[in-house]
Amino acid sequence: MIIFMSQAPILGVALPVLILVVLFEIFGEMVGLKTRINIAVLSVVGLLCLGAAGFLLLGDGYSNLGLVVYAAGVVLGTILALYALVTARRGQQRPWFVGILIAVVVTLGVGIWIHAVLAQQDAGSAAVLTYSLAFVPALIALIYGLFAPDIPKPRGSMW
16 A cells, blocks of 8 residues: 555566566575575665665655666565565464564554555655655565574475
C-alpha cells in the first residue's frame, strides 16, 4: 500500500527487480550460497538504493534517476521481506516467521496512519516519515539474512 502512494515508477521497476532476485537466487544456488545469505546481500543492495535515492532526491527535488533508484530500493526491500517471510515458515524458524509477520503488519499500519492522519496536517513530515518507513522491509530482510538459523535442506533427490 505504501509503495503505490509515491510518484516513483514502482510498477515499471517491479518486473526487472523481480527478475534480478530470481537470477541472483539461481546463481547463488549454482555457487552454493544459502538462501538467507542471498536475502542479506540483496537487502543491502536495497538499502543502498534507498540511501542513494535520498541523496539524489535531496539535491534537485524530483529527478527521474532518483525516483527510479527509490522505486528499485522499495520494491527490492518489499520482495525480500516477503521472501524472508516465505522461507521462515519452515521448522525451527517459527519465531522468525512471527516476528517478520508482526513487523510487516505494523509497518503497513503505520504507513496507512501516516497517509490518513498526518498527511492532512503536515505533508512534509508525512513524506519524510514515509521515506523512513521504506527502509523497514529491507532492514527486516537484512536482520533475517544475518541472524536466522540455516534453512534445512529437503531430504532426497530433487531430480
